[in-house]
Amino acid sequence: MKRLLIALASTTALLTSAAMAQEVPKIGAAVYGLNAEFMQIWSAALEEHPAVVNGEVKLTIFDGRYDALVQQDQFETMITQQFDAIIFVPIDIEAGAAPVQAASDAGIPVIGSNTRVNSDLLTAYVGSNDVESGYLEAKSVLDAIGCEGNVVILEGPIGQSAQISRLEGNLQALKECPKVTVLEQQTANWSRAEAQTLMENWLTSHDGQIDGIIGQNDEMALGAIEAIRAAGLNVGDFAIAGIDGITDALNAVKAGDMASILQDARAQAQGALDLAIFRARGGDYEPQSDIWVTYTDMPWNGGADAEYNVPWTPVTTENVDKLLAARQ
Amino acid sequence: MPRTDTNAIGRWLSPERRAHLVQEYGIFLAFLLLVVVLSASNEFFLTGRNVSNVLLQTSINGILAIGMTFVILTRGIDLSVGSVVALAGIVSASFATTSPTAGVAGSPYPVFVALSLGVLVGAASGAIIGVIVARFAVPAFVATLGMLSAARGLTLIFGGGRPVPSLTPEFRWIGTGNVLGIPAPVIILSAVFLLSWWVLARTRFGRYVYAVGGNPHAAKTSGINVTRIKFIVYVISGALAGLGGMILTARTGSALPQAGIAYELDAIAAVVIGGTSLAGGVGRVTGTLIGALIIGVMNNGLDLMGIESYYQQVIKGALIVGAVMLDRNRGRTA
CATH class of the missing domain: 3.40.50.2300 (Response regulator)
Known part of the structure; x- marks a missing residue:
């Protein structure tokens, strides 16, 4: 009897959170690992995205700990919890294909960022060549x-x-x-x-x-x-x-x-998040990151493109001070 | 060779003596052979600068491996040293950086503060392991596996996952400085080696380390404080890992949170190649030093010849297993 009550209570909790998710989309970001500086800058940029700051979306970042299997498990978790969209930075180009397949089967859009994955089921990809x-x-x-x-x-x-x-x-x-x-x-x-x-x-x-x-x-x-x-x-x-x-x-x-x-980690992260929100809301969304203004070579195109190519910036003695200042 | 005790030569070549010779000098002969082969096959190998490079490249692993020798002599193992290297590196660097954002205080502390802290952090990690192993009888493998994970986590927490750059020249001296052309890390390794050799060969503590590893029950009944000896060897290993971590940081010029990954394996390899038995009680730091040199010389020689690093890993693997097989063989003849 007690067990039944607990089951009932948790079902109610699940239903409530599902109802809440209707209003605030749940976006998951599965990154290959957070030990090195580049992915930290990438993750920080996600947290600083206007839509996350305003609470328009609920963002969860998963640390893949440099292990393809850990990333796969994290995808299962996100599928179970009915995330609305997933941003994926895979550890391995081939091993990343299986989790993308699983999410796609569950009807969850997956936006690739930074690192490629060998799958045609990716909704879109934001990275640098x-x-x-x-x-x-x-x-x-x-x-x-x-x-x-x-x-x-x-x-x-x-x-x-x-x-x-x-x-x-x-x-x-x-x-x-x-x-x-x-x-x-x-x-x-x-x-x-x-x-x-x-x-x-x-x-x-x-x-x-x-x-x-x-x-x-x-x-x-x-x-x-x-x-x-x-x-x-x-x-x-x-x-x-x-x-x-x-x-x-x-x-x-x-x-x-x-x-x-x-390599502009911020543009890769925020671009992918704009696309993820766009997909999670079924197309009813205008991008909020300033990167679309910065990079005129990378137009938003109504969020419809399969690939967004973030340009590289050669670091020179002229722009280095500005870039360093942005890191503080 | 028939065993004769009647004349000096026969006695000198008795099976015990021969086994002893192999044990004492076998690894040294293997090392010399490697040096001869590499000198013959590469013109640069025996140049002054390359010899200096090899010693420099061996110094960190050598220091870690000497600490590991103390632990393995007591039948223990220390899997945490790679993570402790990173932790001590980032903590000490935080007190020695001129970067206004990465440091602890915004301006660097006197260099001895940073250096002492690195050793202290390592010793403290070792002390925690020591208490868990010696007092609570948790297997060393498990206790140090736990520290491997915990120390890496603490490194990421302490530095916020970011590197600590812009270290003071005084701090960097321990990695990049030299005395009369001898690189500072090589001098530090030599000092650590001589001190460890003296402690193990000439002091009561050294004899107790062997006794505890050889037969813990006998050691206990003969009045040795086994718990204390076990505790101290982990503190030694931790402190030396801290020292190694600071040298690494000083060499690379920046404390990286992902530094030192899998360093424990190279340290264990050096100890094993050097003839110290994983069953405890048998082995010497001289062997460990040569074991570390063999690994260093091999990596360097294969680099000079332009052989891919993947082959180096295969050769190192074969070397470790070969050394243990030799060790087994030695056990039968002696």
Whole structure:
């Protein structure tokens, strides 16, 4: 009898919350992991979205803890709790397909952000083209060394979508400079410490030969800079570039040590949230984030596009102070 | 070789003596062999700068592995060191940063405050583990697995998940400085090694560590305070992890919350390759140091030859298992 009462009570609670959800859409954001700076900026931008601040939507962020299975479980949870839309940043391009399928079967729209997933069931995707960033950063290194000389490439974990695409971009730019030799190309797993060790060893085995360093992210470029310093060499003698625009890299750009290409986490997050709310309300919604005003190259188009491409911003000595100020 | 006790040479080459020789010098010979092979196959390997690099790259794992040796000698294990590295790194860095937003006070504290805090944080983590293992008899694997998770969480909480950049030159000295061309981390590793060697080989505490690992019941009945010894080894391991974390932070120039992931595995690998038995009671820090050097030399040599890091992992795996098989074999002959 007691158990029955509890069951009744919880059913009522569920019904009430379902009724409330009719008014305030529940949006879930499943991100691959919150340990690194980039996804923290991304998550913070979601929380700062006008619709979240005004209480027009109820936002829950799920930390995937870098585990595809954890993300899948979180999708099950959101489906059970009848979320109205899901924003998805998968850990893996292939493993992300199953949860998207499950949500789609339950009739919940899924908006991809930042990282791609190999599924045609995604309602829309807001991200930046990694091939483009790979091209831009390699180009900045090659321009600096006059399209001639020797470079090394510090790669992300082999097989991750960002590594594959950024390498493709790197190679595109390298093709334009046939006089440039790639001395070494090896993974440092996005890690500053690993890149530092690798670079120390390369500076030994290619003593005085390395002109440029293409780091597929900022962390690894920063590790290379530390290795150069530790070897007693002059950082200014090397052309170094990274991608993402993390705070340490912005400071290094300011100091003239490297070049970086900013990936706008805020635009990726807020753009995806506008699309998620748009879908959750069945099309009755106008976007509220200011990013649609900032990026005229990325029009809202009535929320109907399948893909929104957030442009990259090369960090320069001119814009770095403004970007740093925005981080405070 | 027949066993003869009648002449000196025969005695010198007795099975016990031979087993002893393998135990004492086998790992050292393996290390020399590796150095010879790498020197022959790569012209840069034996250059002064590369030797300095290898020592530098070995220093953090060496320090962690020496702490791990104390723990493993008592039949324990410390899985928490990688997380403690990150925690001590971020706490100490918060007191040594010139960044107005990332630090604790807006301006850096004197460097000894930051450095002491890093060691203290590590020692405190070790003390918590020590109490749980020694006083409440929770298996070391479980207690330190718990700390692995908790310390990582505390790191993220303390730093808000963000890195702490812009460290003072004084703090960075322990990672990037040098004395007469010898990198500071190498000097610190040498000091830690010499002190640990002396403690284990020459002090009563050292003898007790071996006794506790060799036979805890016998140790207890002979009046050794087993609880106390066990507690202290985890404090040592934690404090050294704290020290290693600060050196890592000083080297990379920024305290990263995701630093040190899986460092405990390299430390355990160095201890095992160095011939310390996971069953406790047998092993030496000299072996551990050479074990750490073997890992460092191998990674460095394969990098110089341009071999992909994925192969390095396979080779390291084979090395660990091979070392333990040698250890088993040694157990039978000795």
